[in-house]
Amino acid sequence: MKIGTILKFLVGLIAILVVAVVVVLTVIDFNDYKPEIQAQVKQATGRELTIDGDIKLALSLNPALGVSGVKFANAAWGSRPDMVSVERFEAQVALIPLISGNVDIKKIILKGADVLLEKNAKGEANYVFAAAAAEEKPADASSGATQLPVVRHVSIEDARITYKDAVSKQTIALVVEELSLKGDGIDAPLNLVFEGSYNENPLKASGTLGAPSAMMAAGTPWPVDLKLEAGGATVGVKGAIADVAAVKGLDLALSVEGESLATLSKLAGSPVPPLGPYSVKAKVGGDIASKVTLSGLAAKIGGSDLSGSVSANLASKVPAIDGTFKSTRIDIADFVKAGSPEDKGEKAPPAASAQTDKGDGRVFPDDPLPLDGLKAVDAKIKLTIETLVAAVEAKNVDVGLSLKGGDLRVSPLKAVVADGVLDGSVRLNGAAATPSLDTNVKVSKFDAGKFLSDMAITDLLEGKVNVNIDLKGQGGSVRALMAGLNGKTQVAMGAGRMKSTALDTFIGGPTKMLTELVVGKQGEYTVINCVVSQFDIVKGLATSKALLFDTDYSIISGKGTINLATEALDLEVDPQPRSATVNTAVPLVITGTLAKPEFGVNKLAAARKIGGLVGGIAFPPALIVGLGETGAGEESSCGKGAKGKPVAKPAATGAPSVTDAVKEPLKSIEKGVGGTLKKLFGN
Numbered sequence: 001m002k003i004g005t006i007l008k009f010l011v012g013l014i015a016i017l018v019v020a021v022v023v024v025l026t027v028i029d030f031n032d033y034k035p036e037i038q039a040q041v042k043q044a045t046g047r048e049l050t051i052d053g054d055i056k057l058a059l060s061l062n063p064a065l066g067v068s069g070v071k072f073a074n075a076a077w078g079s080r081p082d083m084v085s086v087e088r089f090e091a092q093v094a095l096i097p098l099i100s101g102n103v104d105i106k107k108i109i110l111k112g113a114d115v116l117l118e119k120n121a122k123g124e125a126n127y128v129f130a131a132a133a134a135e136e137k138p139a140d141a142s143s144g145a146t147q148l149p150v151v152r153h154v155s156i157e158d159a160r161i162t163y164k165d166a167v168s169k170q171t172i173a174l175v176v177e178e179l180s181l182k183g184d185g186i187d188a189p190l191n192l193v194f195e196g197s198y199n200e201n202p203l204k205a206s207g208t209l210g211a212p213s214a215m216m217a218a219g220t221p222w223p224v225d226l227k228l229e230a231g232g233a234t235v236g237v238k239g240a241i242a243d244v245a246a247v248k249g250l251d252l253a254l255s256v257e258g259e260s261l262a263t264l265s266k267l268a269g270s271p272v273p274p275l276g277p278y279s280v281k282a283k284v285g286g287d288i289a290s291k292v293t294l295s296g297l298a299a300k301i302g303g304s305d306l307s308g309s310v311s312a313n314l315a316s317k318v319p320a321i322d323g324t325f326k327s328t329r330i331d332i333a334d335f336v337k338a339g340s341p342e343d344k345g346e347k348a349p350p351a352a353s354a355q356t357d358k359g360d361g362r363v364f365p366d367d368p369l370p371l372d373g374l375k376a377v378d379a380k381i382k383l384t385i386e387t388l389v390a391a392v393e394a395k396n397v398d399v400g401l402s403l404k405g406g407d408l409r410v411s412p413l414k415a416v417v418a419d420g421v422l423d424g425s426v427r428l429n430g431a432a433a434t435p436s437l438d439t440n441v442k443v444s445k446f447d448a449g450k451f452l453s454d455m456a457i458t459d460l461l462e463g464k465v466n467v468n469i470d471l472k473g474q475g476g477s478v479r480a481l482m483a484g485l486n487g488k489t490q491v492a493m494g495a496g497r498m499k500s501t502a503l504d505t506f507i508g509g510p511t512k513m514l515t516e517l518v519v520g521k522q523g524e525y526t527v528i529n530c531v532v533s534q535f536d537i538v539k540g541l542a543t544s545k546a547l548l549f550d551t552d553y554s555i556i557s558g559k560g561t562i563n564l565a566t567e568a569l570d571l572e573v574d575p576q577p578r579s580a581t582v583n584t585a586v587p588l589v590i591t592g593t594l595a596k597p598e599f600g601v602n603k604l605a606a607a608r609k610i611g612g613l614v615g616g617i618a619f620p621p622a623l624i625v626g627l628g629e630t631g632a633g634e635e636s637s638c639g640k641g642a643k644g645k646p647v648a649k650p651a652a653t654g655a656p657s658v659t660d661a662v663k664e665p666l667k668s669i670e671k672g673v674g675g676t677l678k679k680l681f682g683n
Contacts (some may be wrong), residue, residue, distance in 0.1 A: 087112025420446030463496020
């Protein structure tokens with residue numbers, strides 16, 4: 001038999017088969033199969049399936065089977081009767097491949113779908129079906145691999161998917177205005193076009209996805225190349241996923257950029273400050289169920305930048321984060337919400353939780369410290385910043401952070417601020433039954449003049465300062481920590497000078513008397529020999545071991561205690577002018593509390609001074625310790641004469657009374673010092 005004859009025979013046979021199939025399909029009323037279809041769904045899910053419309057068949061070489069008015073029942077406890085409703089579903093199938101048993105779906109159209117996924121207060125989900133809990137029969141190995149149908153085009157229009165969680169009170173709404181997935185077969189890539197909204201926020205996506213066959217085959221890289229636009233942000237995702245079903249083997253390049261973070265507020269579900277422009281680039285790798293890494297991170301927001309890598313171990317009960325970051329510049333202004341009271345120079349509203357707002361008359365708040373968040377994650381972070389701009393500029397910032405089970409350690413903590421070297425460590429242990437704080441910070445050769453210049457308070461003070469803070473405490477609130485505090489604070493400043501009007505700025509506006517007492521009337525600047533302070537703290541009681549402010553015109557020394565548990569003050573300040581002509585240099589006592597300090601005169605000491613018998617506060621030689629590095633050592637004039645030589649009795653004529661001399665400045669000091677403490681600890 002000739003080849004041509006054979007081909008004619010085969011074509012004729014196929015034509016006969018096609019005609020036979022068409023004839024059979026024509027006489028079949030598919031609505032007769034409704035009860036069987038509904039029964040099968042009921043058996044598989046335990047839920048009712050309702051088909052209100054007709055099941056129709058449009059015949060051609062690509063016959064289309066369509067159905068309308070489909071409803072699938074919700075769980076008995078659901079918030080509405082139907083879990084799924086569909087206006088119309090249509091599938092167009094190639095006829096010829098059906099003869100050989102292959103299913104080639106040319107197009108699937110879904111219109112007007114409304115899907116509700118929800119969880120009730122007990123955590124039960126409506127998408128978990130009772131019948132599905134039955135044990136599945138193992139697949140028959142002899143049956144061979146299942147032949148997957150070929151789907152060439154999926155089109156979804158006017159669909160809505162809503163997720164509600166009664167436990168978290170979360171609601172997510174995804175609206176699909178248009179979704180198109182096109183491909184040339186099961187082994188061909190898919191082209192994606194999406195337009196819709198997420199929680200009423202416009203969302204667009206376009207790009208290509210890997211072939212369906214690669215998605216189903218674990219270990220076969222499934223390529224992704226997508227561009228998304230939402231909330232003013234443009235997101236790019238490009239790379240591959242080794243196992244799509246398990247979300248394993250991520251190898252994706254991620255990019256995000258936008259003009260302002262504020263446009264993401266609706267997507268985030270809470271207000272986001274209007275920060276920006278911003279951009280983030282990183283490589284995403286790992287497995288979503290175990291460990292995910294971000295490498296090659298490069299982030300910018302405004303004029304600030306951050307680079308590095310970070311990994312998150314999600315397999316453990318508490319997620320563990322490990323990251324190393326560096327930055328050439330971070331400006332805190334880039335992260336401050338525009339229009340805030342701080343930006344406008346306005347007074348910010350007081351913290352709602354501050355105890356002073358509740359009228360208990362205390363500076364240290366008694367609100368529990370928010371330490372539960374420390375237990376939500378473990379972390380190990382290293383951060384280096386070349387320039388950090390806050391109120392002042394810090395250089396060479398080096399921070400190491402370790403968080404384990406609620407125990408937070410910051411070490412090292414290093415920086416150069418105003419040419420001074422800061423070196424220290426901080427530990428906040430929120431894992432202990434009683435939280436504890438351990439702070440050890442040292443600052444060497446801090447340039448006070450440069451600091452004030454950077455703060456835009458120019459030309460007021462010049463000098464090098466050393467600071468040593470070593471404090472430990474336990475408690476669940478700031479007040480409790482202060483009540484049990486132990487340690488010491490030390491401040492030492494060597495030779496320098498200050499503007500003669502500077503005292504008004506530092507103390508809060510004291511009167512001419514105090515200014516003249518410290519700086520005299522000799523000129524625009526006053527020479528400072530030294531400033532020294534040391535408080536030893538035992539169980540919340542801070543005792544002054546050294547308190548001295550020494551200028552060429554006067555020496556002010558002090559002693560006393562500050563009870564951090566009760567906030568009570570018991571201090572005495574003794575001014576000793578180097579001139580015998582000043583008659584207002586009387587010892588002052590400071591009592592009251594940190595919130596409301598009270599000032600008075602040590603009448604006995606004042607009387608002795610006026611009488612020419614000086615018994616001032618002794619200046620121990622130990623005060624010199626720590627001044628060497630600032631330029632004031634044992635050879636310095638710092639503190640010399642602090643024990644005082646008898647001061648000549650001033651003439652009585654025209655001399656103001658002691659009470660009048662100190663009355664007004666004490667009010668100014670109370671306003672300045674007390675107000676500053678309230679601002680510091682009230683927030």
